Amino acid sequence: DAGVTQSPTHLIKTRGQQVTLRCSPKSGHDTVSWYQQALGQGPQFIFQYYEEEERQRGNFPDRFSGHQFPNYSSELNVNALLLGDSALYLCASTYSGRGRNEQFFGPGTRLTVL
Protein backbone atom coordinates (compact mmCIF):
# COMPACT_ATOMS: atom_id res chain seq x y z
CA ASP A 1 0.00 0.00 0.00
CA ALA A 2 1.68 3.17 -1.19
CA GLY A 3 1.73 6.04 1.24
CA VAL A 4 1.44 9.70 0.33
CA THR A 5 3.60 10.54 -2.66
CA GLN A 6 4.77 13.95 -3.85
CA SER A 7 6.50 15.23 -6.95
CA PRO A 8 8.94 16.59 -7.73
CA THR A 9 11.39 15.96 -4.90
CA HIS A 10 13.34 19.15 -5.48
CA LEU A 11 12.67 22.26 -7.52
CA ILE A 12 14.62 25.42 -8.23
CA LYS A 13 12.83 28.51 -9.53
CA THR A 14 13.58 32.21 -9.84
CA ARG A 15 11.63 35.11 -8.40
CA GLY A 16 8.42 35.90 -10.26
CA GLN A 17 8.01 32.44 -11.72
CA GLN A 18 5.14 30.07 -11.07
CA VAL A 19 5.35 26.54 -9.69
CA THR A 20 3.05 23.51 -9.45
CA LEU A 21 3.56 20.78 -6.89
CA ARG A 22 1.72 17.47 -6.95
CA CYS A 23 0.46 15.06 -4.33
CA SER A 24 -1.18 11.62 -4.41
CA PRO A 25 -2.93 10.66 -1.17
CA LYS A 26 -2.66 7.37 0.65
CA SER A 27 -5.05 4.74 -0.65
CA GLY A 28 -8.52 5.17 0.87
CA HIS A 29 -7.96 8.80 1.81
CA ASP A 30 -10.17 11.55 0.39
CA THR A 31 -8.85 14.71 2.06
CA VAL A 32 -5.59 16.45 1.25
CA SER A 33 -3.86 19.23 3.19
CA TRP A 34 -0.81 21.27 2.25
CA TYR A 35 1.77 22.69 4.64
CA GLN A 36 4.78 24.95 4.24
CA GLN A 37 7.81 24.20 6.41
CA ALA A 38 10.50 26.87 6.45
CA LEU A 39 13.98 25.81 7.53
CA GLY A 40 14.12 25.17 11.27
CA GLN A 41 10.41 25.80 11.76
CA GLY A 42 7.29 23.74 12.24
CA PRO A 43 4.93 23.22 9.30
CA GLN A 44 2.36 25.96 8.64
CA PHE A 45 -1.07 25.02 7.28
CA ILE A 46 -1.78 26.40 3.81
CA PHE A 47 -5.15 24.82 2.89
CA GLN A 48 -7.17 21.63 2.83
CA TYR A 49 -9.17 20.09 -0.01
CA TYR A 50 -12.15 17.78 0.26
CA GLU A 51 -14.59 16.80 -2.49
CA GLU A 52 -12.59 18.93 -4.93
CA GLU A 53 -13.19 22.10 -2.94
CA GLU A 54 -11.06 24.15 -0.56
CA ARG A 55 -12.47 23.44 2.88
CA GLN A 56 -10.09 25.34 5.13
CA ARG A 57 -7.39 27.90 4.50
CA GLY A 58 -4.52 29.19 6.58
CA ASN A 59 -2.98 32.62 6.57
CA PHE A 60 -1.44 32.52 3.10
CA PRO A 61 -1.92 35.02 0.26
CA ASP A 62 -3.96 34.36 -2.87
CA ARG A 63 -0.72 33.59 -4.74
CA PHE A 64 -1.14 30.15 -3.19
CA SER A 65 -3.90 28.17 -4.84
CA GLY A 66 -4.78 24.54 -5.17
CA HIS A 67 -6.86 21.95 -6.83
CA GLN A 68 -8.16 18.48 -6.06
CA PHE A 69 -9.00 16.00 -8.78
CA PRO A 70 -11.74 13.34 -8.81
CA ASN A 71 -9.15 10.68 -7.90
CA TYR A 72 -8.37 12.76 -4.74
CA SER A 73 -4.89 13.77 -5.90
CA SER A 74 -4.04 17.42 -5.48
CA GLU A 75 -1.89 20.24 -6.80
CA LEU A 76 -0.47 23.28 -5.08
CA ASN A 77 0.23 26.29 -7.29
CA VAL A 78 2.28 29.28 -6.25
CA ASN A 79 2.38 32.35 -8.50
CA ALA A 80 4.82 35.26 -8.53
CA LEU A 81 7.37 33.42 -6.42
CA LEU A 82 9.23 35.33 -3.71
CA LEU A 83 12.51 34.42 -2.05
CA GLY A 84 10.53 33.78 1.14
CA ASP A 85 8.60 31.00 -0.57
CA SER A 86 11.69 28.80 -0.34
CA ALA A 87 10.65 25.93 1.94
CA LEU A 88 9.74 22.28 2.18
CA TYR A 89 6.14 21.81 1.03
CA LEU A 90 4.39 18.91 2.67
CA CYS A 91 1.23 17.19 1.60
CA ALA A 92 -0.85 15.23 4.10
CA SER A 93 -3.86 13.01 3.51
CA THR A 94 -6.58 11.65 5.73
CA TYR A 95 -9.96 9.96 5.58
CA SER A 96 -12.95 12.16 6.35
CA GLY A 97 -15.18 9.45 7.74
CA ARG A 98 -15.63 8.45 11.37
CA GLY A 99 -12.84 6.64 13.14
CA ARG A 100 -9.09 7.07 12.82
CA ASN A 101 -8.42 10.47 11.27
CA GLU A 102 -4.67 10.81 11.54
CA GLN A 103 -2.99 12.80 8.82
CA PHE A 104 -0.26 10.97 6.94
CA PHE A 105 2.50 13.06 5.41
CA GLY A 106 4.44 12.68 2.21
CA PRO A 107 8.22 13.21 1.96
CA GLY A 108 7.78 16.76 0.73
CA THR A 109 8.97 18.90 -2.16
CA ARG A 110 11.95 21.14 -1.46
CA LEU A 111 11.43 24.44 -3.31
CA THR A 112 14.30 26.86 -3.68
CA VAL A 113 13.59 30.33 -5.07
CA LEU A 114 16.62 32.25 -6.34
Add this chain to the structure above:
Amino acid sequence: GDSVTQMEGPVTLSEEAFLTINCTYTATGYPSLFWYVQYPGEGLQLLLKATKADDKGSNKGFEATYRKETTSSHLEKGSVQVSDSAVYFCALSDFQGAQKLVFGQGTRLTINP
Protein backbone atom coordinates in the same frame (compact mmCIF):
# COMPACT_ATOMS: atom_id res chain seq x y z
CA GLY B 1 -5.91 31.51 17.27
CA ASP B 2 -4.65 28.16 18.44
CA SER B 3 -0.93 27.92 19.18
CA VAL B 4 1.64 25.37 20.35
CA THR B 5 4.89 26.07 22.18
CA GLN B 6 7.64 23.49 22.57
CA MET B 7 10.71 23.50 24.75
CA GLU B 8 13.74 25.11 23.18
CA GLY B 9 16.22 22.86 21.47
CA PRO B 10 18.51 21.43 20.51
CA VAL B 11 18.57 18.67 23.09
CA THR B 12 21.63 16.43 23.29
CA LEU B 13 21.60 13.24 25.36
CA SER B 14 23.70 10.13 25.77
CA GLU B 15 22.36 6.74 24.72
CA GLU B 16 20.06 5.15 27.33
CA ALA B 17 19.29 8.50 28.96
CA PHE B 18 15.72 9.53 29.89
CA LEU B 19 14.01 11.92 27.52
CA THR B 20 11.34 14.56 28.18
CA ILE B 21 10.18 17.10 25.62
CA ASN B 22 7.67 19.63 26.90
CA CYS B 23 4.77 21.09 24.94
CA THR B 24 2.09 23.57 25.96
CA TYR B 25 -0.80 24.85 23.91
CA THR B 26 -3.61 27.38 23.78
CA ALA B 27 -6.78 26.40 21.99
CA THR B 28 -10.51 26.87 21.98
CA GLY B 29 -12.67 23.83 22.42
CA TYR B 30 -11.21 20.38 22.98
CA PRO B 31 -8.35 19.70 20.61
CA SER B 32 -6.65 16.42 19.90
CA LEU B 33 -2.89 16.30 20.45
CA PHE B 34 -0.32 14.62 18.24
CA TRP B 35 3.41 14.03 18.32
CA TYR B 36 5.19 13.77 14.98
CA VAL B 37 8.82 12.88 14.28
CA GLN B 38 10.90 14.05 11.32
CA TYR B 39 14.09 12.17 10.53
CA PRO B 40 16.79 13.97 8.50
CA GLY B 41 15.70 14.57 4.91
CA GLU B 42 12.27 13.01 5.39
CA GLY B 43 8.66 14.06 5.87
CA LEU B 44 6.74 13.79 9.12
CA GLN B 45 5.71 10.51 10.71
CA LEU B 46 2.96 10.26 13.30
CA LEU B 47 4.55 9.01 16.51
CA LEU B 48 1.51 8.98 18.80
CA LYS B 49 -1.74 10.74 19.55
CA ALA B 50 -4.01 11.57 22.48
CA THR B 51 -7.51 12.64 21.58
CA LYS B 52 -9.05 13.51 24.95
CA ALA B 53 -8.13 14.68 28.42
CA ASP B 54 -5.79 12.35 30.35
CA ASP B 55 -5.38 10.13 27.30
CA LYS B 56 -1.98 8.47 27.17
CA GLY B 57 -0.58 7.61 23.78
CA SER B 58 2.38 5.27 23.33
CA ASN B 59 4.47 3.95 20.46
CA LYS B 60 8.03 2.65 19.98
CA GLY B 61 8.82 3.20 23.66
CA PHE B 62 7.60 6.81 23.59
CA GLU B 63 4.70 7.96 25.77
CA ALA B 64 2.76 11.22 26.03
CA THR B 65 -0.16 12.19 28.23
CA TYR B 66 -2.70 14.85 27.32
CA ARG B 67 -3.03 17.13 30.38
CA LYS B 68 -6.10 19.26 29.77
CA GLU B 69 -5.90 21.04 33.15
CA THR B 70 -2.40 22.33 32.40
CA THR B 71 -2.93 22.51 28.59
CA SER B 72 0.21 20.50 28.05
CA SER B 73 1.62 17.25 26.77
CA HIS B 74 5.08 15.91 27.51
CA LEU B 75 6.78 13.35 25.30
CA GLU B 76 8.86 10.84 27.27
CA LYS B 77 11.08 7.84 26.64
CA GLY B 78 12.85 5.88 29.31
CA SER B 79 15.97 4.92 27.36
CA VAL B 80 16.83 6.68 24.12
CA GLN B 81 18.86 5.23 21.26
CA VAL B 82 21.05 6.84 18.62
CA SER B 83 18.30 6.05 16.10
CA ASP B 84 15.93 8.37 17.99
CA SER B 85 17.92 11.38 16.77
CA ALA B 86 15.38 13.50 14.89
CA VAL B 87 13.15 16.57 15.20
CA TYR B 88 10.02 16.08 17.30
CA PHE B 89 6.90 18.16 16.77
CA CYS B 90 3.90 18.63 19.01
CA ALA B 91 0.71 19.49 17.13
CA LEU B 92 -2.96 20.01 17.84
CA SER B 93 -6.06 19.63 15.76
CA ASP B 94 -9.59 20.67 16.45
CA PHE B 95 -11.35 17.55 15.25
CA GLN B 96 -9.70 14.22 15.80
CA GLY B 97 -6.99 15.09 13.34
CA ALA B 98 -9.08 15.59 10.21
CA GLN B 99 -8.89 19.36 10.37
CA LYS B 100 -5.79 21.50 10.10
CA LEU B 101 -2.84 20.75 12.35
CA VAL B 102 -1.17 23.55 14.31
CA PHE B 103 2.47 22.69 14.97
CA GLY B 104 5.01 23.79 17.49
CA GLN B 105 8.44 24.89 16.28
CA GLY B 106 9.96 21.45 16.83
CA THR B 107 12.66 20.17 19.17
CA ARG B 108 15.83 18.77 17.62
CA LEU B 109 17.12 15.75 19.53
CA THR B 110 20.62 14.34 19.14
CA ILE B 111 21.62 11.11 20.88
CA ASN B 112 25.32 10.42 21.27
CA PRO B 113 26.60 6.83 21.58
